Amino acid sequence: MNLLTITEAAAQMNIPAKALRREAERHGLFVQFGRTVRIGPETIPKLIKKCRNAPNAHASISMLLAGNTSSVTLADQRRHLARETSRKLRSDSRSI
Incomplete structure (x- = not known):
């Protein structure tokens, strides 16, 4: 088993030691x-896998609104839900 120094492994990976x-x-x-x-050559792929970032979530999603497809952000969804809840509460309070 040939162990690499951190400097040797970093040079192979082209990253800072x-x-x-x-x-x-x-x-x-x-x-x-x-x-x-030291670091073993067989551990380099494991290290790369552990350091790999998960893909970022998209800022918007496609929603089906009244038969039309449009791009709506999560903030837009929440704003829409808050407005609908507010309207419902107002209409419910009027009937009391």
Whole structure:
């Protein structure tokens, strides 16, 4: 088993050594002998997988409103729901 130094692995991945060391320590994917820190070549894909960001959610969604398809944000949905609730409460209070 050939262990790589953090500098060697970082050079292979084309990333800063400090960033690689920080993430390897954070995820426990390194070997330490005294002050020497090494990383196994087989752990690099695991580290990449753990550091991969989830895709961002879209800011808008497609909703079917009165038979028309339009792009509506979540804030628009909430605003619409609040208006409908307000109208319903007003109409209910008038009937009392």
